Amino acid sequence: MRRVGKALLRFMQQIDAVNEQSAQSSDMHQTDFRAICLLGGNNVPMSPKEIGHALGLTSGAVSALILRLEAGGMVVRKPNPEDRRGVLISLDKEAAARPLQEYVALHACYTQITDEFTSTELEVVARYLEALRHVTATHLTLEHEKLAGLRRRAKALE
Secondary structure, three states: OHHHHHHHHHHHHHHHHHHHHHHHOOOOOOHHHHHHHHHHOOOOOOOOHHHHHOOOOOOHHHHHHHHHHHHHOOEEEEEOOOEEEEEEEEEEEOOOOOHHHHHHHHHHHHHHHOOOHHHHHHHHHHHHHHHHHHHHEEEHHHHHHHHHHHHHHHHHHO
């Protein structure tokens, strides 16, 4: 079990390093690069709230992120047909092609590795990773709520 935990930790650290390197080589902030990868991997427009949740960002940070990406021509903001007050963010794949090049190449390598495992083996790995993702998402939500509560209390003391 320790081997799996250590391997996962090393993998997460390597992903961070690859994202940082890819972002730097594209003259982007790492958060901007992560957002482009998220939108490119999802292949569907996302709401700012969905982007913030997926990347662990506050609504203010998401607004700044979208403004930067929009200014760079990487994303397009469109009205949400299901919520007349909301917007959806779409990736301009042509504009994002250069930064996404490394992500796509690495993803192809991951696919090759995945093909080496049986469906049964992959199901076990998927359950494990989904359980970890759920715990992490719950932790992240609780931290955001705690931080928001601290901000409200500090504001009330002003």
